[in-house]
Amino acid sequence: MAHLVTGAAGFIGSNLAEELLAKGEKVIGVDCFTDYYARELKEKNLENIIEDDNFKFIEADLLDLDLVELLSKVDYVYHQAAQAGVRSSWGQTFDIYTDCNIRATQQLLEAAKEAEIKKFVYASSSSVYGDTDNLPMQETNRLQPVSPYGVSKLAGENLCYLYWKNFEVPTVSLRYFTVFGERQRPDMAFHIFIKEILTDGKITIFGDGKQSRNFTYVGDVVEANILAAASDVEGEIFNVGGAGERITLNRTIEMMEDIIGKEVEKEYDTVAKGDVKHTEADETKIRQMLDYKPKVGLKEGLRREVEWLKKIYL
Ligand SMILES: NC(=O)c1ccc[n+]([C@@H]2O[C@H](COP(=O)([O-])OP(=O)(O)OC[C@H]3O[C@@H](n4cnc5c(N)ncnc54)[C@H](O)[C@@H]3O)[C@@H](O)[C@H]2O)c1
DSSP states (O other): OEEEEETTTSHHHHHHHHHHHHTTOEEEEEEOOOTTSOHHHHHHHTTTTTTOTTEEEEEOOGGGSOHHHHHTTOSEEEEOOOOOOSTTOSGGGHHHHIIIIIIHHHHHHHHHHHSOOSEEEEEEEGGGSBSOSSOSBOTTSOOBOSSHHHHHHHHHHHHHHHHHHHHOOOEEEEEEOOEESTTOOTTSHHHHHHHHHHTTOEEEEESSSOOEEOOEEHHHHHHHHHHHHHSSOOSEEEEEOOSSOOEEHHHHHHHHHHHHTSOOEEEEEOOOTTOOSBOOBOOHHHHHHHOOOOOOOHHHHHHHHHHHHHHHHO
């Protein structure tokens, strides 16, 4: 069996590719090293697998590849490539989001029409829900993203649905709820906070810190992808949340300080546009239909992320 992981040098894509290879599978990884964050970090994400005989890495933009040819070589597609980040999706940079998140997804799906793939798993996001007090978020909720990024991820999800509906491309969309753990992107809150605590810096919290999230350990997200690919479910959308309860940002910072063993200087700033106050996944559907059971809770996942970041920053 051959698996295509797009965005394979990224945070989630590299963890997924590594797990598939550990299971003895063949993996083709595609990534163009967008400049959203440092290339060196992405190259480091690949260091465990780049020499693996079962891994073929293609450095290219999806929009420049012969996707029909590429998909003729694989059985499963895990489409993780995207321009991430809520706060940077405003203004002129939205062009990057339309290219990477909408156009690239549409072209991959168009190519998938002709291919005989068994499953096309799309990395969607809890940001499609927008700002709501209707918690926990259920797949059937009204979708009203409050950031251009969320709009682009929802467009990708809708494209997956319509290529399934009209052309029987076997798509499944997974709405990830704030993912953390080893290789977390350097623009994400946990990465920044842990780095600042480790290096005696200062952290800026947007808002009062009482915003809460359902944090999901990256290994659990990888598992959800593998379960979705192996299942016979098609045309469906699932929330992918974590093992723990919804928790405030202030509390997560205390947990980081406890793990590292020191306190950090904090300042509070105004809420960033596009940020949502709370997220919480209703996991009933994915537990029932895919037998998904997230395993790593916040404390253990944070410990693992701290250990990984110590190697980078200390
Ligand atoms: N990290 C989270 O908490 C989170 C939450 C919800 C959804 N997601 C989604 O999960 C996926 C992976 O996110 P991540 O956090 O690993 O981000 P990431 O930025 O670490 O990884 C994405 C990778 O895709 C690559 N890429 C982007 N556009 C490309 C293109 N046109 N061609 C080839 N490669 C391209 C980038 O270079 C990058 O390495 C994304 O689709 C993101 O929207 C992530």
